[in-house]
Every structure is written in structure tokens, then in C-alpha cells.
Amino acid sequence: xxxxxxxxxxxxxxxxxxxxxxxxxxxxxxxxxxxxxxxxxxxxxxxxxxxxxxxxxxxxxxxxxxxxxxxxxxxxxxxxxxxxxxxxxxxxxxxxxxxxxxxxxxxxxxxxxxxxxxxxxxxxxxxxxxxxxxxxxxxxxxxxxxxxxxxxxxxxxxxxxxxxxxxxxxxxxxxxxxxxxxxxxxxxxxxxxxxxxxxxxxxxxxxxxxxxxxxxxxxxxxxxxxxxxxxxxxxxxxxxxxxxxxxxxxxxxxxxxxxxxxxxxxxxxxxxxxxxxxxxxxxxxxxxxxxxxxxxxxxxxxxxxxxxxxxxxxxxxxxxxxxxxxxxxxxx
Amino acid sequence: xxxxxxxxxxxxxxxxxxxxxxxxxxxxxxxxxxxxxxxxxxxxxxxxxxxxxxxxxxxxxxxxxxxxxxxxxxxxxxxxxxxxxxxxxxxxxxxxxxxxxxxxxxxxxxxxxxxxxxxxxxxxxxxxxxxxxxxxxxxxxxxxxxxxxxxxxxxxxxxxxxxxxxxxxxxxxxxxxxxxxxxxxxxxxxxxxxxxxxxxxxxxxxxxxxxxxxxxxxxxxxxxxxxxxxxxxxxxxxxxxxxxxxxxxxxxxxxxxxxxxxxxxxxxxxxxxxxxxxxxxxxxxxxxxxxxxxxxxxxxxxxxxxxxxxxxxxxxxxxxxxxxxxxxxxxxxxxxxxxxxxxxxxxxxxxxxxxxxxxxxxxxxxxxxxxxxxxxxxxxxxxxxxxxxxxxxxxxxxxxxxxxxxxxxxxxxxxxxxxxxxxxxxxxxxxxxxxxxxxxxxxxxxxxxxxxxxxxxxxxxxxxxxxxxxxxxxxxxxxxxxxxxxxxxxxxxxxxxxxxxxxxxxxxxxxxxxxxxxxxxxxxxxxxxxxxxxxxxxxxxxxxxxx
Numbered sequence: 047x048x049x050x051x052x053x054x055x056x057x058x059x060x061x062x063x064x065x066x067x068x069x070x071x072x073x074x075x076x077x078x079x080x081x082x083x084x085x086x087x088x089x090x091x092x093x094x095x096x097x098x099x100x101x102x103x104x105x106x107x108x109x110x111x112x113x114x115x116x117x118x119x120x121x122x123x124x125x126x127x128x129x130x131x132x133x134x135x136x137x138x139x140x141x142x143x144x145x146x147x148x149x150x151x152x153x154x155x156x157x158x159x160x161x162x163x164x165x166x167x168x169x170x171x172x173x174x175x176x177x178x179x180x181x182x183x184x185x186x187x188x189x190x191x192x193x194x195x196x197x198x199x200x201x202x203x204x205x206x207x208x209x210x211x212x213x214x215x216x217x218x219x220x221x222x223x224x225x226x227x228x229x230x231x232x233x234x235x236x237x238x239x240x241x242x243x244x245x246x247x248x249x250x251x252x253x254x255x256x257x258x259x260x261x262x263x264x265x266x267x268x269x270x271x272x273x274x275x276x277x278x279x280x281x282x283x284x285x286x287x288x289x290x291x292x293x294x295x296x297x298x299x300x301x302x303x304x305x306x307x308x309x310x311x312x313x314x315x316x317x318x319x320x321x322x323x324x325x326x327x328x329x330x331x332x333x334x335x336x337x338x339x340x341x342x343x344x345x346x347x348x349x350x351x352x353x354x355x356x357x358x359x360x361x362x363x364x365x366x367x368x369x370x371x372x373x374x375x376x377x378x
Numbered sequence: 379x380x381x382x383x384x385x386x387x388x389x390x391x392x393x394x395x396x397x398x399x400x401x402x403x404x405x406x407x408x409x410x411x412x413x414x415x416x417x418x419x420x421x422x423x424x425x426x427x428x429x430x431x432x433x434x435x436x437x438x439x440x441x442x443x444x445x446x447x448x449x450x451x452x453x454x455x456x457x458x459x460x461x462x463x464x465x466x467x468x469x470x471x472x473x474x475x476x477x478x479x480x481x482x483x484x485x486x487x488x489x490x491x492x493x494x495x496x497x498x499x500x501x502x503x504x505x506x507x508x509x510x511x512x513x514x515x516x517x518x519x520x521x522x523x524x525x526x527x528x529x530x531x532x533x534x535x536x537x538x539x540x541x542x543x544x545x546x547x548x549x550x551x552x553x554x555x556x557x558x559x560x561x562x563x564x565x566x567x568x569x570x571x572x573x574x575x576x577x578x579x580x581x582x583x584x585x586x587x588x589x590x591x592x593x594x595x596x597x598x599x600x601x602x603x604x605x606x607x608x609x610x611x612x613x614x615x616x617x618x619x620x621x622x623x624x625x626x627x628x629x630x631x632x633x634x635x636x637x638x639x640x641x642x643x644x645x646x647x648x649x650x651x652x653x654x655x656x657x658x659x660x661x662x663x664x665x666x667x668x669x670x671x672x673x674x675x676x677x678x679x680x681x682x683x684x685x686x687x688x689x690x691x692x693x694x695x696x697x698x699x700x701x702x703x704x705x706x707x708x709x710x711x712x713x714x715x716x717x718x719x720x721x722x723x724x725x726x727x728x729x730x731x732x733x734x735x736x737x738x739x740x741x742x743x744x745x746x747x748x749x750x751x752x753x754x755x756x757x758x759x760x761x762x763x764x765x766x767x768x769x770x771x772x773x774x775x776x777x778x779x780x781x782x783x784x785x786x787x788x789x790x791x792x793x794x795x796x797x798x799x800x801x802x803x804x805x806x807x808x809x810x811x812x813x814x815x816x817x818x819x820x821x822x823x824x825x826x827x828x829x830x831x832x833x834x835x836x837x838x839x840x841x842x843x844x845x846x847x848x849x850x851x852x853x854x855x856x857x858x859x860x861x862x863x864x865x866x867x868x869x870x871x872x873x874x875x876x877x878x879x880x881x882x883x884x885x886x887x888x889x890x891x892x893x894x895x896x897x898x899x900x901x902x903x904x905x906x907x908x909x910x911x912x913x914x915x916x917x918x919x920x921x922x923x924x925x
Contacts (some may be wrong), residue, residue: 182449182452182453182456183443183445183449183453183467184453184456184457184463184466184467186466309466310456310457310462310466310817310818311390311459311462311814311817312457312459312813312814312817312818313817313818314391315529315814320391320392320393320394321391322391352456355449355452358448359445359449362446363446
């Protein structure tokens with residue numbers, strides 16, 4: 047029902063590809079990250095709340111059709127519906143039903159709270175294809191509230207010492223999650239300065255606001271705003287911006303990274319930032335197990351990351367029928 | 379434990395020296411003496427005996443977390459740090475209990491463990507897990523497994539504490555040298571501005587040299603300003619005679635007198651209140667034996683007559699740090715040298731022997747005066763250096779004539795100029811992930827050379843490449859794995875590296891029959907195809923000429 051082809055996951059009964067790797071006739075796109083949404087297909091189906099973001103990525107003219115979460119759409123012999131994945135705004139799990147047999151492709155997802163995305167919806171199915179970016183039990187996410195508390199304390203400390211706070215996270219998804227998560231702190235009057243955003247982050251904010259996501263007031267980083275707010279600002283930027291000459295205009299900085307990889311000390315230290323915050327938009331080990339349990343699936347396929355270890359665990363310890371799926375070039 | 383854990387996390391997450399110093403000062407300002415004593419011991423590199431083997435801990439964590447052992451092992455492979463892996467895997471504590479203080483853990487929980495039954499060890503470990511959060515468990519595991527490294531050196535800790543209590547770092551460094559018990563009383567004496575640390579046997583902190591990577595031409599003052607000594611390949615040591623006590627201290631700050639009783643006895647011939655800095659060597663007739671022979675002696679608490687006959691020990695003096703009970707370290711290098719020579723005159727130094735490097739020995743004693751190197755200018759010295767390997771030395775020490783005997787390793791007044799390393803072009807065969815900062819990269823490599831049609835492993839190396847090169851090689855390795863043996867990955871034999879090392883020795887442990895000393899990577903030889911890498915035969919030709 048879902049098979050792997052050179053162009054990515056394919057559902058023959060519906061003649062549709064999920065997050066295809068190259069241009070196809072009909073694509074279902076789970077979310078707007080570059081390794082899932084690629085240009086050039088004839089027709090895209092996506093969750094309505096994610097269409098704005100997808101347009102930023104695929105272009106205003108891209109033939110994207112949005113459907114509300116939960117709406118059942120008949121395609122050929124299959125009934126297809128999209129359900130919240132909680133990864134970023136409008137990210138979807140794909141549910142495919144053919145003659146009573148149900149498959150679910152989770153796409154990227156997380157189960158921890160995120161003020162900038164819908165809440166993950168557990169789905170029942172016979173076969174589950176789940177992402178497995180963090181497929182080891184060492185990856186267990188702390189409560190995001192606590193992590194935001196750490197970030198806020200760090201900002202206050204930096205401001206007290208006259209250092210600009212540079213917080214790095216992916217420009218799509220993580221950055222907006224950080225901003226939305228800081229809203230209560232800013233509204234409560236705790237913020238020691240202004241929030242500045244890198245252009246790559248700023249560009250995406252309207253697509254979020256259009257879906258009703260609330261952010262604290264922000265200004266785009268420029269030579270002028272950087273000078274004006276030097277020493278007290280919190281700057282949200284993509285990780286690629288850290289370590290470039292761009293940082294210099296912020297004056298003395300303390301650099302932090304928000305990512306699931308920050309769970310490991312060695313990674314944290316190698317990142318050569320000052321702080322690492324464990325905040326991931328992917329599912330952790332416990333979440334993966336919960337998703338599998340709640341799905342009731344007898345067959346589980348895993349994709350992305352260290353799938354071998356998790357597959358062995360599911361086979362040997364849980365007695366499940368398992369398989370690995372390579373969905374990216376270079377995945378094994 | 380909470381306070382110490384906070385310090386650990388603060389030190390761990392910053393790369394800024396002033397923040398580390400501030401965190402250390404804050405800790406020492408707040409901590410009770412009993413805890414501060416242990417923190418100081420641990421942070422200055424005191425080795426704690428590993429109370430529980432890592433394999434046992436992995437089993438216990440597997441049971442406690444409900445994961446199969448192989449999964450725990452895979453996690454360890456990814457994280458690269460056992461203490462951290464275990465902390466990440468354990469379920470959250472179920473009790474609201476608080477961990478006890480650092481000194482309670484060290485003195486009452488851990489100290490009795492090495493001799494205890496497994497069940498008792500497990501009881502203590504489970505008790506700790508029951509009252510500690512993730513970070514506290516990480517620190518506890520580090521204490522338990524005896525491997526405590528947290529990005530601060532001894533010098534930085536000494537500096538921070540000295541600043542906090544308002545004393546000279548050099549005085550504190552001296553007091554911290556050698557053995558001291560981590561008790562509140564000792565701690566108070568260590569940091570007391572006037573307390574005399576009455577421990578007659580204490581050595582001075584060893585003054586260390588920086589390697590001279592280019593020639594000496596750039597050194598200030600020209601050849602006349604520098605004193606040149608041979609750099610012997612033994613164990614750097616201080617020989618002390620004070621108030622009837624004779625002690626030999628290794629650079630690792632351990633007393634090794636029992637392993638070398640003849641040197642301890644000889645120290646009795648020195649006037650009381652004398653401290654010599656020198657090199658301990660295994661010596662036969664006119665030259666040093668190879669380092670491995672010396673190591674045979676080092677391993678024995680009470681050497682019998684046979685080994686003492688086979689591997690006679692000698693001490694060659696470089697420097698005089700104390701005479702008649704007076705600290706001479708502030709005197710210029712050449713003045714200390716004159717006093718050292720005068721001391722050997724008094725001991726009745728004999729005419730130099732007729733070895734490749736003639737040494738004058740104190741009458742009837744295994745104590746020698748390490749001779750100065752006479753060479754007319756840097757060029758002559760460079761020529762002489764080329765022959766250093768045959769002479770059985772590692773190269774030269776260049777000491778400024780006005781140099782004080784300093785503390786630690788400041789740049790400028792002492793340099794070591796070692797023999798050019800030997801090199802081989804070798805093939806990458808196996809890779810393993812590193813530890814700590816490099817835990818998720820393949821950084822530990824095993825290399826081989828050709829033996830006919832076959833590549834045989836000849837040595838391992840994990841240093842010498844830049845971070846960028848490591849990442850590139852890491853990426854290549856991931857794509858070229860052929861087999862897995864636990865954490866070790868065999869790779870396609872394709873990459874050639876130039877490997878530098880100081881010596882080749884015969885070895886029974888390696889298939890190649892050879893062992894390399896101090897191997898490190900010089901560069902990747904992208905220009906060299908794999909079949910042009912060196913052979914075992916060419917490696918054998920480099921075998922140390924020394925006996």
C-alpha cells in the first residue's frame with residue numbers, strides 16, 4: 047500500500063507520492079522543510095494551515111491544494127486524510143485507508159507542547175511508518191516549560207552582563223516555536239530587552255500570524271537595530287548564522303543552540319556555543335514507543351536516523367513485525 | 379553534592395576562562411571546608427580508585443531501566459562517555475530525597491567500596507540513583523568510575539582558589555604538590571595565608587617546557603643566552619633529602635622511592651635540605667637502557683636483587699631547587715647550575731665516563747650530573763640533534779640562562795627541542811568513535827602497513843588532524859564501513875596518512891611485531907595511492923638502534 051521508489055514513498059492505490067524526492071504528478075507534502083517539500087511536482091496536497099508556509103518554499107504559483115485536518119479525500123481506491131503531527135505549523139501525518147486496511151505515515155512529528163503548532167494526534171492503524179531521528183533511549187526530552195525557563199534566565203543574565211543573547215534554531219519551525227514560547231515571559235514583563243529576528247526567520251512570521259499564531263513584538267536585525275539593542279536584545283537566528291561575520295554586528299554575544307542534539311554533552315561542547323537547550327521538534331524515544339503502542343500497529347516501519355537500533359529493539363523486545371525505509375538519499 | 383554538581387555544569391558549559399574562574403571562586407567561597415577539600419582534590423586531578431567496573435554499571439543500568447544490555451551498549455557507543463550514558467538512561471528518581479554532601483559521598487559512600495561485595499556496591503549505587511537528578515548522577519558516575527575531567531586544568535583551579543583566598547598562586551601550587559589528604563583540616567591549612575605546610579617530603583611543582591616547533595633561531599638573545607641540556611628519555615623526577623627523609627617523586631607526583639631503593643639510599647649522601655630535579659634512567663655501563671626496561675622497575679613495589687641487577691637505576695641531575703633548606707627557584711638558571719656543579723664537586727664527582735654522552739658520576743653513587751651540551755651556535759646544535767637518536771636521548775632542553783624555575787608551563791624560558799620524528803605512510807584500517815567532545819565522531823584510528831599482499835595493523839593514533847579534517851574523514855568513514863566489531867568499524871583500505879612517531883620498538887602484543895611510540899597523524903596523503911603505502915619491512919628498518 048505504501049512502497050518505496052526512487053522518487054520516495056508511493057501509494058499505488060491513490061497514485062500519490064508522500065514527500066517525493068523529485069517532481070511527480072501528484073504529491074502529498076507533510077510539511078515545508080526542504081527535505082520534505084521539493085519544487086516541480088504538478089499537484090500538491092497539504093494541510094490547510096501549512097499552505098502559507100509551503101508557498102514561501104515552493105513559490106506563490108505552486109499548485110498547492112490545502113485540505114483541513116481530518117477531511118477524508120478519496121483518491122483512486124484509497125481514502126486519504128491528514129492529521130496533525132505537531133512538528134511545525136501545518137505539519138501532517140498521512141492516513142491511508144484501502145478496503146479497511148489502514149496505513150499511517152507520520153512524517154516528522156513530536157508530542158511535546160509547542161505554541162506555534164497543532165497538537166499531535168495519535169492514530170490507530172495496521173501499519174505505521176514513523177520517523178526515527180532520535181531513535182535511542184538516551185533521547186528523552188525535558189518539559190519545554192523548564193527549557194524556556196532556562197532560556198529566559200540565560201537572557202536575563204546576559205543582559206545583566208551587557209552581552210547580546212543569540213539563540214539559534216532552524217529558521218522554519220524552531221525559531222517560531224521559540225518566539226511563541228517566549229510570549230508569556232514578554233507579556234509578563236520579564237524580558238530584559240527587545241527580540242530581534244534574522245531575516246530568514248522574519249520572512250516566515252506572516253504565514254504563522256495568518257494562522258492565528260501569536261508572537262511577542264519583534265524587529266528585524268539590521269546594523270541599526272543591532273546597535274540600538276546591543277547588550278540587551280535576544281536575537282533569534284538560524285544556526286548557520288552563528289560563526290559568520292554577521293554575528294559581529296551584535297557586539298559581545300552569548301550563543302545558545304536549541305536542538306534535540308543538545309541532549310548529548312559532547313555535541314553541546316562541539317557546537318562551541320555557550321549554551322545548549324534541549325528543545326526538539328522530533329519525537330523522542332519514549333514518544334516513539336507511545337506512538338507505536340497507541341497506534342495498535344502490527345507492522346512498524348522506521349525512517350530517518352538510527353533506525354537499526356530501534357528496529358532491533360521493537361523486533362526483539364516488543365515482538366513487532368518491523369522494516370526500515372530509506373526516504374532520503376544516503377539513508378540506509 | 380548539589381553545589382558541586384552546579385559547579386560541574388557551570389564549568390562544563392562555558393569555554394570562557396574568566397567564567398570558569400568565577401564559578402570556581404563562587405564554589406570555594408560557599409562550600410564547607412570538608413566539601414571544598416574533596417572538590418579541590420578531584421579538580422586538580424586526584425585519581426580516585428574505580429570502585430565499580432563499567433561493565434557492571436552497564437548491567438545494573440540495563441536492569442534498572444528495563445533496556446536490554448545491547449541497547450545500553452549502543453547508547454554508550456553514541457554518547458562516548460559512560461557516566462553520561464548511564465545518567466541519560468536511568469529513569470527519573472522516584473523519591474523526593476536529596477543527595478548528601480560531596481564529602482559524605484566520598485568519605486562514607488565511595489571510600490569503603492573498592493573492597494566491598496558486589497551486593498554492597500550495588501546497594502550504594504542504587505541509593506545514589508534514588509536521590510539524585512540527571513546531572514547529579516552524571517557527576518556521581520564520574521566519581522564512581524574514577525574518570526573526572528571537566529575542562530579545567532590544575533593551574534586554573536589553583537589560580538581561582540588562590541584569588542578567592544588571597545594568596546600567591548605559586549605558594550598554593552607548591553602546597554598542592556604531592557600527597558595531601560582531602561580533609562577539612564588540610565584544606566584550611568592549604569589556604570591559610572601563614573600556615574607552614576610542615577611536610578618535609580613535599581616536592582616543588584615541576585617546571586615544564588614547551589616544544590620548540592621551528593628551530594631555535596628565533597629565540598631571544600641568540601645562542602649565548604641559552605643553556606643547552608640533553609633531554610634524556612626516562613622519568614622526570616625530584617630527589618629530596620630533608621630531615622633524614624629521602625624521597626624520589628615522579629612527575630606524576632607519586633613517591634617512587636620503594637621501586638628504586640638504590641636512588642633513595644644515594645639521596646642520603648646529599649646534604650640535608652637538598653632537592654634535585656633530574657631524570658631517572660635505567661642505565662647499563664655507559665648508556666641508558668630503553669624506556670620499557672625502566673617501566674619494568676616502575677611496576678614493582680619491592681624490586682628483588684635479580685631485577686635490580688638487570689635494570690640498574692640512575693638519577694641524572696639537571697637542576698638544584700633547594701640547598702641547605704633554602705628555596706633556590708628564583709635564582710637564575712646559570713646560578714643554580716653553578717651551585718649544582720659545586721654540590722657534585724663536594725660529592726666527589728669522577729671524571730666523565732666514556733659513553734656516547736660522557737657523564738660524571740658522584741663517587742660510588744648512582745647519581746650523575748647531566749652534562750651541558752657544548753655546540754658552537756645553533757647550526758652546530760642542529761647537526762648534533764640529528765644524531766640524538768643514536769645517542770639514546772630525545773633531543774635537547776633549551777633553558778634561558780636567566781630563567782627562574784617557574785611553575786607550570788609558561789612560555790618563553792624553557793623549551794624542549796626534540797629529535798625529528800620518524801614517519802611512515804600508513805593505511806586507515808579501523809575507526810572508533812572518540813570520547814568527550816569528539817564522542818560522536820570517528821576520531822580514533824588504527825593504521826596498517828603492507829606485509830606482502832596483506833595489511834597488518836601497526837599502530838593507533840587520534841591526534842594531529844584539525845577539526846575540519848576530522849569531520850571530513852568521519853564522513854568518509856561512515857560511507858565506507860565494511861564490518862563492525864562492537865564499537866570498532868572496519869573501513870575500506872583506501873585512505874593513506876603520514877604517521878609520525880618517536881620510536882619503533884619490538885612488541886609481542888601486535889601482529890606486526892612492532893609498536894610505535896607517541897604516534898600522531900601529520901597529514902592525509904591524498905596524493906598517495908594505497909598500494910604505495912609503506913611496508914612492514916620499511917617499518918622494521920626503523921627499529922630503535924638502542925640496546
